[in-house]
Every structure is written in C-alpha cells, then in structure tokens.
Amino acid sequence: MTRNREIPDGWPASGAQDSGGASPHTPVGSSPPLTGRRERIQRFTGGVQFWAILIVLFAGGVGFVSIALLLKLPAVPNCPATFWPTASASMRLYCAQVAANKQTAENLLEAIALVEGLPADHPLRPEINRSIEQWSLDILKIGDQKFQAGQLNEAIKIARKIPAGVSAYKLVEQRIDGWQAIWSKAQAIYDKVEQLLRKSNWNQAFAEAGQLTYVDNKYWATTKYEQLTKLIRLTREASAQLDKARDLSKSNLVDDLLAAIKEAQKISRQSYAYKQAQDLIAECANKLVKLAENRLEQLNWQGAIDIANKLPPILKLPQMKSDLINLAQAISSAESGTSADLEKAIASAQKLRSDRPLYKRAQQLIGRWQRETEDVARLERARMFASSGLTTDLKTAITEAEQIPSGNPRYQEARADIGRWTRQVETIEDQPYLDRANQIAAFGGLASLQEAVQEASRIAPGRALYKQAQEKIAQWTETMQRQQDQPYLDQARTLANGGDLSAAIAAAQQIKSGRALYREAQNEISGWQADLEGQQRLQEAYNAATPGTPEALSSAIRLARQVPSISKSKADARDMVSRWSSQLLTMAQDRSAYNIGEAIAIAKMIPSGTDAYEEAQTQIQSWQSALEPPPLVTPQVQSGTNTPYSPY
Secondary structure: OHHHOOOOOOOOOOOOOOOOOOOOOOOOOOOHHHHHHHHHHHHOOOOHHHHHHHHHHHHOOHHHHHHHHHHHOOOOOOHHHOOHHHOOHHHHHHHHHHHHOOOOHHHHHHHHHHHHOOOOOOOOHHHHHHHHHHHHHHHHHHHHHHHHOOOHHHHHHHHOOOOOOOHHHHHHHHHHHHHHHHHHHHHHHHHHHHHHHHOOOHHHHHHHHHHHHHOOOHHHHHHHHHHHHHHHHHHHHHHHHHHHHHHHHOOOOHHHHHHHHHHHHOOOOOOOOHHHHHHHHHHHHHHHHHHHHHHHHOOOHHHHHHHHHHOOHHHOOHHHHHHHHHHHHHHHHHOOOOHHHHHHHHHHHOOOOOOOOOHHHHHHHHHHHHHHHHHHHHHHHHHHHHOOOOHHHHHHHHHHHOOOOOOOOOHHHHHHHHHHHHHHHHHHHHHHHHHHHHHHHOOOHHHHHHHHHHHHOOOOOOOOOHHHHHHHHHHHHHHHHHHHHHHHHHHHHHHHHOOOHHHHHHHHOOOOOOOOOHHHHHHHHHHHHHHHHHHHHHHHHHHHHOOOOHHHHHHHHHHHOOOOOOOOOHHHHHHHHHHHHHHHHHHHHHHOOOOHHHHHHHHOOOOOOOHHHHHHHHHHHHHHHHHOOOOOOOOOOOOOOOOOOOOO
C-alpha cells in the first residue's frame, strides 16, 4: 500500500539543508533507512571512492542517476515550494507519495496528477504506474466509505474523478453500478415500508424493514433501519391516537370535539398521520365554529360565548373567537328589547368587518334590531294601555299591537300579547254568562238544568271560556239524562228480580245510545240475556234427557254445556252434566257383561271434565284389552344353535 511506503509525509521549508549531518528540518515522519543513506553519502564525500561510484551510477543510466541524486539530497524536498515544470521525475514521485499518504480523495488525485504526465518510456514509469493503480484503488475505497456512510452522490463524484487512462478506471463504472443497485434495492424496501405504513399494516412493515439489515450498505442497514423502525413505532402510536381523535370528532358535543383536537395534537410531524391529524383538527375547528353559529342562530348567546372561550390557540382563530363573542354580546344586549339595549346590540354587531365569515349574519341581526326599534315604542305603549285590565284599554292595546307588521322581529311577541289580551277581554265579557248558568243549575231539577245549559251555550266556540262552558254543559246534560232514564233502569231491574227477564230487557232497551245510563243499561241487558239463554238451553237439555237412552243423555249433556258461563243456570247445568255422565258410566258397565263393544261406545260419550270421565277411560282400556287376542309366544332357541324356531 502507498501509505506504508517509507516516505516522509511532510513538506519542509525550502533551502533547509545541512551538509554536515541530518537536516534540522527533517520531518518527524522520516524513515531510518533514508537517514542512513545520507550518513554514508556524507562519509564518502571527500574520497576518491565516492567519485568513482558517482561515475558508475551516471554511466548506468538515467535511473541510477536519479537514485544518486535522490541519495545526494542533503534534506527532504519542500514539495509545496517546488516549481513543477522543472521538477524531476523522482521529485514528482516523491511528492506524489507524500500527498497520497494523506489518504484523502483530493490528495490522491493530486498525487496522480503529479506523475501522470511523465513520458511512458520514463525509467520510473513502472513504479509510477503501480502507484497510480494503488492510488486509484484507494480513491475507490474512499468512495466506498462515502457510499457506506450514505453519501451515494459524493461516492460517485469521487469515483468518476479517477483518470480514464489508468487501469483501475475499468472498475469505476462497475463499482458505481454496484453502489446504485444496492441503493435502489434499499430504497425500494424503504418505499414499500412507507406504503405499508400508509395502509396501517404494522406487522408487515416491521417485517419488510428488517430486510434493510441484509443490505450491503452500513448506512441503510443501521441508520436508515433505525429511522424506519422508529417511524413505524411513531406511526402506529399516531394511528391509534388518530383513531381515537376520529371517534371523538364524530360527536356534536363541544367537549368531545375539543378532546379530539387534543388527541390529534399529540401526533408528531414525523408521522405519516400528521397531515391527517392536521386535517382532522381543521375539521373539528369548523364543527366548533358551526356549533357556535348554530347557537347564535338560536339566539343562545351564552352557549356561543362558551364555545368561543374554549377554542384552543392551535386553531389560530383569534378573529373568529372575537367575532363570536361580539355577536353573542350583541344578542345578549338585544334580549331585553329596550331601545337603549337594542342600540347597544347594533353597536356591538357593527364591530364585525365585511371580510369576516359572520359579517352577513351580523348585518341580518343589525337590520332586524333596527326594524325592531321602530316598533318597540308602539309595543310598550300597547302594554301600558293593557296594564289597567279594563276592557276598553285592553281593546285599545290590541289595536295598537296589531299595527306591528308580520315581517317585524317583534311580530310574534306582539301576537302573543294580543292573544293574551284577547283572552282577558273574552273572559271579562263571558264570565257573567257562566256565573249565571252555575247559579241557575244550583237549584236542581230538569227545568233549571235546561235553563243553565241554554245560558252557558251563549259562549261561542273559540272564546276563552268556551271549553269551560262545554264541560259544565256536559255535566248538566249527564245529570238531566240520568234523571230522565233512571226510572227505566229501575223498572227493568224490578222485572228481572221478579223473574220476567224478557220484560226487563225490553224496559232497559228504552235507554238509547249516547245517553248517560246507556252503558250501564247494556251491561244489565247482557246479563239478563245470558240468564234467559241459559234457562232455555237447560230446559232443552232436560227435555232431551227424558227418553233415558245413552244417546238421549249424550244429547242432553251437549245442550247443558252450551249454557253461558255468566248465566245463573250454569251451576245447575254442571250438576246435570255430572249426573248424566254417571248414568252413562253405569249403563256402559251394565252393557259390558254381554257386549263389550257397545259398552266402550257408551263410555266414550262421557265428556272430559266430569267426575265419571277418568273412570270411564280406565274401563275403556280394560275392555279394549279384553277384546284383543293373546300374543303368540315364541319358544326360546337353544344356546349354541342358529336355527330359528318354526311352528311348521
């Protein structure tokens, strides 16, 4: 290697020589062999033998002369002070080696430049070529170091400074292609990991990032790998934060939106989610402003101020915050509706400049309040009239308030006052009718109640006391109907108690639908009709059972079971069903002595739910078993044989 040659790596001051021994300016880095040669030269300077040697060396050729001249130097050459156009080849080679020993790209290129121009047939050309070759390789090594350090362009730039004429030049493009291939492979891995990060595929991203450690480049395998893994962790954490922020941002609650902004703020600038986080912050800011504007639309000035005061500095909305507060304060001032407060509200809203987002809304409110001030005095005057409570003053107040047009902001308020004052007037005018009707109704009797209804009916629909009058009329009407219809119901009950159900039903049916006692009469009629039907069905059952045959008893049972459950005859019907069922069971048992089939048929006529039913079912099973032939008994097969038994 060039840097191991025994050549001093210094640049002594010019003219520093000492013929009597070692130069006092000899660099510390000078090698002992060179010093020995100087001492021998000085020892033989005065002798004949020295001159003889010089003659031999001179005759031996330029190479020996150059070596002799080199050995003759009393001191190390001062390379920086050398005039190169006249410098010898040995001087150039020496200074080139001194420069190359510094092992920087600039010095190595300088070394090549010092000796490259020497003739191809120069005696030192073999040594020069070997040095240039080594220096070129050293330059490539420096380029490789730059490449390993992550400076690809610098490595290529250094490598391409190697002269085209040197034999090592053929390695330049190969080395550069290799560097670029490794770099492209590493960059492709990095790009793929970035794509995976954008898709939130953390596990695959970590796996792909691990491929960088196998790349033949220290910078990518260490520095960039560490950067990438840190970025993966950062992005994964940021993604979780962003998801949480997104969930919160979906809400329309102020606190949730503020919490979403706070979460999004935690995401680092280095994260791929940073831009999304900033977009989310802007989105939340717009929602907060929109909520504040909605509250202003609803004239909820306190709610708008609350939102404005909670807007965080990161949103950079100081002017919007100021506008919201000014407009909210204006709405607050206008709430009282007095002329002074309306003027104050207008002044506050006028603070919003024409280039502000809420300017249009402010102008709408200003126009409203300006129109409102024109009718405030009129409404206040109407209220002053109405305060006396007199009918004439109330009507005057109504007339005054009706002059406020429908487009005026005070219109709804005026209509509410007009409605209230109108009800007061109607109450004052109609209350005497209702009071007089109550007094008349207090006497009782049909005539008084009818007169009370007539008096209360003078109150027209839609007036303040109309509903109250109708309630009274309904109450008095019900009382009259009860007085008129109660005799019919009492007569019907008397007839029913005497057993004349048909006459009772006819008497109760005189109470018509819609009358006060109609529902009560219908309930009584339903009960009497059920009793009447029950009596009829039970009598039919008695008649059917008269023959005493099983069929007659079965028919009687069916008729008796049709008696309505609410009929007073239902208990008698149950007793008869039970009695006839017992008779059927007795008949079946008697018949079983000579005809089991007929006995079973009779027993099956007994209905479920009767005392005889369970016993009848048991008898049926017993009789049916008696009718069945005995089962065929198959003899057992003897053990050890597979031959089936055959009766034939």
